[in-house]
Structure formats: structure tokens, C-alpha cells
Amino acid sequence: MKSRLVSLVSGLLLVITAIWVATPAPGWAQESKVKRLVFASAGFDESNRFWTMSRPDHLQYDPFLETLLEVDPKTSEYKPRLATKWSHSKDFLEWTFELRKGVQFHNGWGEFTSADVKHVHSLLVRPDSTATLAPLWRQVEEVRTPDKYTVVFRFKRPVTSLLFGAARSGDLRIVSKAQWDKEGLEGWEKNPAGTGVYEYAGRKPGLSITFKRSKMKHWSGIQPSFEELEFRITREEATRLALLLSGEAHIGDLPRELHKDALSKGLKRFQSSAPVDWVSIYLGGQYYMPGDKAFKKEVPWTDKRVRQALNIAIDRKEMLATVFAGRATLAALSAWQPQDEGWNPKWESRFNELYAYNPKKARELLKEAGYGPGQLKLKIWAFTSPGESEGPLIADALGVYFKNVGVDAQIEILDWSKIREGFRKKTIHCCLWPNIIGWRPAEDAIRTFYYSQGNNHHYESEFIDKNYLAWTQTVDAKERTKYARAIGDHLLEEFADIPLFWFSNEVFANSKVVGSWVYPGMAAGRSTHFELVRPPK
Amino acid sequence: MPTATVKTLPWYAPPRVAETMAQAKRYPLVPAAVLMFLLVIPALFAPQVAPHDPLEGSLSQRLMPPAWQERGTSKYLLGTDKLGRDLLSRVIYGARVSLMVSLIAIFVGGIIGTVLGLMSGYFGGRTDAVIMRLVDISLALPTILLALVLVAAVGPSFGTVITVLVVLLWARYARLVRGETLGIKELDFIARARVAGASHTRIMAKYIFPNVVNSLVVLATLNVGYVILLESALSFLGAGLPRPTPAWGVMVADGRELIITAWWVSMFPGLAIMLTVLALNLLGDWLRDHLDPKLRNV
Numbered sequence: 001m002k003s004r005l006v007s008l009v010s011g012l013l014l015v016i017t018a019i020w021v022a023t024p025a026p027g028w029a030q031e032s033k034v035k036r037l038v039f040a041s042a043g044f045d046e047s048n049r050f051w052t053m054s055r056p057d058h059l060q061y062d063p064f065l066e067t068l069l070e071v072d073p074k075t076s077e078y079k080p081r082l083a084t085k086w087s088h089s090k091d092f093l094e095w096t097f098e099l100r101k102g103v104q105f106h107n108g109w110g111e112f113t114s115a116d117v118k119h120v121h122s123l124l125v126r127p128d129s130t131a132t133l134a135p136l137w138r139q140v141e142e143v144r145t146p147d148k149y150t151v152v153f154r155f156k157r158p159v160t161s162l163l164f165g166a167a168r169s170g171d172l173r174i175v176s177k178a179q180w181d182k183e184g185l186e187g188w189e190k191n192p193a194g195t196g197v198y199e200y201a202g203r204k205p206g207l208s209i210t211f212k213r214s215k216m217k218h219w220s221g222i223q224p225s226f227e228e229l230e231f232r233i234t235r236e237e238a239t240r241l242a243l244l245l246s247g248e249a250h251i252g253d254l255p256r257e258l259h260k261d262a263l264s265k266g267l268k269r270f271q272s273s274a275p276v277d278w279v280s281i282y283l284g285g286q287y288y289m290p291g292d293k294a295f296k297k298e299v300p301w302t303d304k305r306v307r308q309a310l311n312i313a314i315d316r317k318e319m320l321a322t323v324f325a326g327r328a329t330l331a332a333l334s335a336w337q338p339q340d341e342g343w344n345p346k347w348e349s350r351f352n353e354l355y356a357y358n359p360k361k362a363r364e365l366l367k368e369a370g371y372g373p374g375q376l377k378l379k380i381w382a383f384t385s386p387g388e389s390e391g392p393l394i395a396d397a398l399g400v401y402f403k404n405v406g407v408d409a410q411i412e413i414l415d416w417s418k419i420r421e422g423f424r425k426k427t428i429h430c431c432l433w434p435n436i437i438g439w440r441p442a443e444d445a446i447r448t449f450y451y452s453q454g455n456n457h458h459y460e461s462e463f464i465d466k467n468y469l470a471w472t473q474t475v476d477a478k479e480r481t482k483y484a485r486a487i488g489d490h491l492l493e494e495f496a497d498i499p500l501f502w503f504s505n506e507v508f509a510n511s512k513v514v515g516s517w518v519y520p521g522m523a524a525g526r527s528t529h530f531e532l533v534r535p536p537k
Numbered sequence: 538m539p540t541a542t543v544k545t546l547p548w549y550a551p552p553r554v555a556e557t558m559a560q561a562k563r564y565p566l567v568p569a570a571v572l573m574f575l576l577v578i579p580a581l582f583a584p585q586v587a588p589h590d591p592l593e594g595s596l597s598q599r600l601m602p603p604a605w606q607e608r609g610t611s612k613y614l615l616g617t618d619k620l621g622r623d624l625l626s627r628v629i630y631g632a633r634v635s636l637m638v639s640l641i642a643i644f645v646g647g648i649i650g651t652v653l654g655l656m657s658g659y660f661g662g663r664t665d666a667v668i669m670r671l672v673d674i675s676l677a678l679p680t681i682l683l684a685l686v687l688v689a690a691v692g693p694s695f696g697t698v699i700t701v702l703v704v705l706l707w708a709r710y711a712r713l714v715r716g717e718t719l720g721i722k723e724l725d726f727i728a729r730a731r732v733a734g735a736s737h738t739r740i741m742a743k744y745i746f747p748n749v750v751n752s753l754v755v756l757a758t759l760n761v762g763y764v765i766l767l768e769s770a771l772s773f774l775g776a777g778l779p780r781p782t783p784a785w786g787v788m789v790a791d792g793r794e795l796i797i798t799a800w801w802v803s804m805f806p807g808l809a810i811m812l813t814v815l816a817l818n819l820l821g822d823w824l825r826d827h828l829d830p831k832l833r834n835v
Contacts, residue, residue: 399592400622
């Protein structure tokens with residue numbers, strides 16, 4: 001009896017021990033056999049100066065520089081991160097963030113406090129700041145720090161979309177003021193300190209950037225499965241595939257053309273939790289603000305008939321099925337998805353009426369506008385965006401569609417910086433360009449792409465400015481919807497640009513090294529949340 | 538201890554092979570002529586010969602394999618590219634583009650180089666020194682880098698490609714013509730022309746130039762293949778002719794990611810480049826042997 005009892009107890013103990021060993025502690029990840037996780041990336045503008053970088057380039061900061069708020073990897077909701085709570089005044093002029101206590105910077109640069117947030121804001125509004133959301137941060141009238149763990153942003157006008165800017169989707173990357181004060185820009189360039197689960201280890205310009213798992217206990221309790229992380233810059237698409245197949249890289253972004261090939265060779269596809277990118281073709285030189293000297297009447301697409309013709313010359317469904325292998329959805333309007341502020345359900349049916357593929361009508365419209373076959377010549381500028389390399393293929397496909405309606409298109413593959421310069425300086429009268437853009441709140445998208453005082457200029461009008469300003473001055477939901485819809489209606493009816501598709505970010509991984517990974521896609525840098533990459537069980 | 542030595546007998550080609558080689562030596566132009574006929578003639582009559590417009594395509598017909606493969610169709614003999622454009626038509630038009638670029642670049646570069654070479658060799662002294670230093674600089678320029686810089690500054694275009702090629706080519710002609718001129722100007726008939734009161738320009742144009750034409754023709758012919766290769770390389774790197782011009786280099790570049798799944802996209806334009814350059818080199822060699830035996834070892 002006694003021996004049976006002993007064996008029963010010892011058996012029970014054994015089972016409990018086995019369960020205890022097999023069950024990881026919350027946040028504690030299964031350790032990978034692979035020490036260094038290598039992500040073969042199409043590349044990004046490289047620099048530690050995050051305040052000069054566009055959002056897609058923030059991939060290089062995602063592992064080690066945290067933000068005030070998190071973007072939930074599954075639902076894309078904003079959640080606490082370095083800020084535990086947030087609130088805004090009724091008029092949306094003041095936003096208050098309560099900061100997490102006890103968070104330490106890497107390399108012994110002390111505790112994270114409100115002074116660091118204020119410091120980061122000062123970097124984002126420096127004269128050399130070209131960050132995507134710099135115009136938003138320049139709307140801040142005052143940053144107050146009532147105590148070590150509270151920070152208040154007071155804006156010049158009501159701001160309803162601040163959470164986007166303060167979260168992992170934005171560019172407010174928390175860095176140490178103490179380090180900056182002591183070492184200045186030079187020290188920051190050499191060894192930047194953040195608060196993330198990974199620490200910065202170094203970079204080889206043009207080749208790679210590496211991170212090591214922080215030895216400090218992270219406030220979130222999250223422990224990455226991989227000791228080291230490397231972003232290996234590999235511009236050639238076929239080389240990225242070869243790296244993945246040879247096992248030299250474990251995750252990589254591949255153009256959709258190679259997806260079939262990658263899947264057939266056993267690579268595993270991971271997709272962002274939500275469709276986060278849209279692609280539209282912008283038509284440069286549409287500067288309709290009264291008295292704008294940059295306006296040139298001879299730009300063919302200042303004639304609405306030409307804009308409509310170019311829009312209906314494209315068989316979007318065919319393009320979706322081929323270029324995007326069916327893995328996208330039609331965009332009725334640039335910048336808007338059904339869940340966005342101001343979305344009008346009628347836009348979809350109106351889009352179907354106005355934008356349906358009709359090459360015959362396109363030829364007629366062009367003829368009406370004075371362009372017979374072969375008389376309209378235009379340029380399409382294309383560039384490759386990190387992680388989204390379809391730009392040149394889309395440009396080529398447009399060339400074929402335009403040719404079918406008698407428009408001769410010349411395609412040039414250029415650096416993004418040259419195109420950006422053209423549409424920031426209002427000198428892009430010559431061209432159309434496909435632009436792949438990450439999701440952002442509708443208000444921010446309108447400011448970025450259509451408001452005449454924004455950074456980018458391709459289509460501007462007095463009507464949009466008037467409604468945009470009214471939209472940003474009110475916090476009444478109904479009013480805001482009214483102004484947003486007025487702008488949307490205008491863009492749709494005027495054929496301001498050529499909206500194409502919404503799609504998710506997709507990457508491929510070696511299934512022997514990567515078992516699971518959930519990322520929202522909405523975070524700045526697209527393929528983010530590397531701390532959640534887990535090896536196969 | 539006695540050792541046996543083994544003597545290797547000389548190898549003799551089997552009679553049929555020997556006969557073919559002898560024929561090839563007798564008629565060296567035959568393979569070149571065949572290749573030229575297959576590539577150049579269709580290029581000259583591209584609009585009549587090409588089955589499709591090289592710029593028109595249909596995404597629904599993309600990446601169709603060549604006719605003899607499964608899923609292939611006789612409508613697209615060599616298959617289609619990733620935009621559904623007919624590859625055969627693009628290869629034919631590509632020959633036209635490559636030949637046109639080469640001929641224009643060689644013609645312009647040749648004229649500039651010949652004029653400067655004549656002046657350099659004839660006048661000598663400071664003129665010679667200045668022109669030859671320019672030649673040295675031109676020959677030292679990294680072509681690809683120059684092309685990339687030009688493209689970054691003014692964008693890819695027909696003019697950019699021609700400019701790059703001319704900058705590279707003129708110096709070769711100048712150096713060749715200068716060398717020939719140095720020898721010719723010392724001959725008696727030049728001295729007689731001078732005594733008869735002929736101007737410098739007349740002497741260079743009427744008496745020296747006709748004597749260097751043979752060498753120029755040989756160099757120009759040998760250069761065509763080289764220029765086609767260079768133009769293709771520039772187009773491959775995106776520093777050549779802009780899309781959607783059916784340039785062979787662009788076509789090879791378009792298919793490089795698809796080399797495993799759709800090999801034909803870059804294979805056929807690549808083959809066209811190789812065969813054309815081969816044909817032109819054979820032709821150049823033959824011309825060199827017949828027009829300017831002195832250059833046989835060049």
C-alpha cells in the first residue's frame with residue numbers, strides 16, 4: 001500500500017514537473033536553436049537619425065527604440081507601451097500621457113522620464129527634420145512635463161489622430177536625453193540607446209544592421225527567442241530568395257512575382273494582420289490653387305477628360321489577378337478604407353460607375369481632349385519601396401494599358417529621393433508615379449497628399465484646402481464626417497489620381513527557423529514586431 | 538634498366554571535320570552571313586516581319602512559354618514576357634534598336650575621333666599633346682559609372698546612351714587615325730601637295746584621310762559588336778534606353794528574377810546579343826584580313 005502511494009505521489013510529481021517544464025512563463029519564449037535571426041530586407045534609407053526618416057525606414061528602429069503606445073499585432077488597436085494611460089481635452093487641443101515607471105535605457109543611461117519625451121519631440125521639430133509626421137509634431141505649441149511621469153502636448157489646433165503618431169505606427173521614437181546631453185549627436189550616431197527588447201549592436205552601411213537581445217529584464221516581460229537579430233540589406237530580389245533558400249537568411253521580403261516560386265520551395269508566407277498599404281498612381285503638376293505659379297496649363301492631365309481616360313484605360317481586375325496574384329482588394333479612393341473616418345459607402349458604387357475599365361471610352365475622351373492615337377506622350381516614374389517592390393512592374397503594366405488606348409508612356413526607374421524631390425518642390429509636371437503608401441488616418445493622409453501647405457504636392461485645390469481646414473478645426477464627429485466626405489467626393493469625381501489596390505504586407509520565412517510571427521503591418525517599417533518571432537515547436 | 542619512351546602521335550582531325558574546317562577557312566563569311574541574315578534582315582524590316590507590336594501586351598497572356606513547350610502557342614513563338622508582350626517581336630525590334638544605337642554612336646564618335654586624330658597627327662606639337670591627353674582622359678573614364686552619373690542627372694534616354702558611347706568611342710578613332718597620319722604625313726606625295734600650295738585642311742581631307750579609311754572601316758566593324766554589348770550592359774543596369782523600348786539589355790534584366798520559372802524571358806534576348814556580337818566579330822575579322830592586313834595582330 002505504502003509503495004503504491006509512493007509511486008502514485010512520485011508519478012504525480014513527475015507529471016507536474018513535466019507540465020511545468022513544458023509551459024513557458026508568460027512572455028518567456030521558447031529559445032531558438034538559431035542564434036541570429038537574419039531578415040533579408042530590400043533596404044531602407046540608413047541612419048540613426050530617426051527624425052530624418054520616412055515611416056517605412058523606421059524598420060531599422062523597431063527592435064530597439066520604443067514608442068509611447070503599441071499597435072496590437074493582431075487587432076491594430078492602440079495599447080499601452082511606454083505610456084500606460086492617455087487622455088485628451090474635450091477640444092482635442094491637449095493630450096496627456098502617463099508614463100510607465102521604472103523603465104531603464106540600455107547601456108546604463110538611466111530611467112525613462114517625461115524629459116526624454118520632450119527631448120524626442122524637440123528632435124522631431126528640428127529644422128533638419130524630414131520625418132513623415134514632422135508636420136504633425138510642428139503643430140505642438142507646448143510640451144509640458146508636470147512631473148517625471150507625465151507629459152502634456154498642447155496643440156495649436158485640434159488634433160484627433162495623435163495616437164497614430166505616438167504609437168508604433170508613428171515616428172516618436174523614445175531615446176535617452178541623458179545620452180544626448182552627454183555625448184551629443186556623435187555618441188548617438190555611434191551607439192544609440194533605447195528601451196526595447198533588443199539593443200543596438202552596430203551597422204555596416206549598405207550591408208546590415210544588427211541587434212542583440214537586451215540583458216535587462218524588459219518591462220513587458222517579453223523575451224525574444226533569438227539572441228541576435230540582423231537586417232541584411234539585399235537589394236536584388238532574386239538574391240533575397242537565394243539567401244532564404246540557402247539558409248543564410250531566415251526571413252525576407254519578396255516581390256509577389258516570386259511568391260509562387262518561394263511557396264513551391266517550402267518557404268512559409270507570413271502576412272500582416274490587416275491590409276495596410278495602398279497603391280495609387282499620382283499625376284504630378286495639378287496645382288489648382290488660385291495664383292499658383294507652379295500651375296502649367298499645358299500639362300495634359302489638367303484636363304479632367306484625360307484623367308478619366310487614364311483611369312478607365314486600366315483593367316484593375318486583371319492587374320489585381322496578375323501583378324498582385326489576387327492578394328489585394330480594389331481601392332475606390334486613395335487613402336480611404338471602409339473603417340476610416342469619413343468613409344462614404346456610396347463611394348464604392350460611384351467608383352464602379354466612373355472608373356470601370358473601358359478602353360473605347362478612354363480613346364474617345366482622349367480624342368475629345370485633343371489627343372489622337374500616339375499624340376499623348378507621358379512619363380511614368382517608378383521606384384522600389386522597401387518591402388514592397390511592385391512599383392516598377394505596376395509602371396510597366398500601366399505602359400501596356402496606356403499603349404492600348406493610344407498613349408505612349410516612357411518608364412523610368414529612379415531613386416525614391418528624386419521623385420520625392422519632384423513632388424515636394426512642385427516640379428513634377430512631367431510624370432505619373434505609382435506610390436505604395438502605408439495606412440494612416442484619413443485626416444493625416446489628406447494633409448500629406450492634398451493639402452496645399454502639406455509636404456507633398458501633386459493635386460491641390462481651393463476646395464480641398466477649405467474643407468481640410470474646416471475638418472481639422474472641429475471635433476464634432478458629424479461635422480468632421482461632412483468635411484471628410486466632401487473631400488472624398490471631390491477626389492473621386494475629379495479623378496484626382498488613379499487609385500488601385502489595398503493589400504497586406506507579406507514576407508517569407510524558413511519554416512524550420514520561424515514557426516510563428518504576428519505583426520500588424522501598420523507599424524512604421526511594415527514588417528515589425530520581431531520580438532514576437534517564435535521558432536517552430 | 539631499359540626504359541621505354543612513348544612518343545605521342547600528332548592528332549589528325551577526322552576527314553569530315555577537317556573538310557568542314559577547311560571550308561570554314563575558305564568561306565569565313567558564311568557563318569557571319571547566316572547570323573546576320575537571321576538577325577539583321579528581320580530587324581531592318583521589323584514592322585513587316587514582327588508578328589506583334591513589341592509594346593502591346595495583355596497581362597492575361599503573361600509568361601506564356603515558347604511554342605514548343607507545354608502551354609505554349611504558335612501565336613507567341615518564343616513566348617511572352619511578364620506583361621504579356623510577344624518576345625519574338627521584342628527581340629526583332631530589339632535588334633533594330635541595338636543596331637541603330639551602335640551605328641549612330643560609332644558614326645558620331647568616328648567623325649569626332651577622325652577629325653581630332655588627323656589634326657593631332659598632322660600638326661603635332663601642342664595640338665597633339667592636348668588631344669592625346671584628352672584621349673588618355675577619355676580612355677580612363679569608367680564607362681558604367683559615367684553612364685550612371687549621367688542617368689542620375691538627366692534621366693535615361695536615347696541621347697544619354699549615345700553621349701556615353703560617343704565619349705567612350707571617339708578616343709579609339711583619334712588614336713588610330715593619329716598613328717596612321719604620323720606615318721603618312723612623312724610620305725613624298727604629302728610633301729609634293731604642300732609644295733603645290735595645298736592648304737592643311739585640303740591635305741588632311743584629300744590626301745591623308747583616304748589612306749586611313751580602310752583602318753577606320755575595320756575598327757568601326759569590330760566596334761559594332763562591342764557597342765551592342767556595352768549598350769546592353771547599360772540597359773541591363775537601368776542606365777541605358779528607357780522602358781518600354783525593346784532593348785535587349787532591358788529584356789534580359791526583366792527576366793533575371795524569373796530565370797528559374799520563366800527562363801525564356803531573358804534567354805532569347807541574351808542569345809540574340811551573343812549571336813549578333815559573334816556575327817559582327819566574324820565580319821570584322823574578315824574585313825580586317827582583307828582591308829588592313831597590318832592590323833591582323835591588333
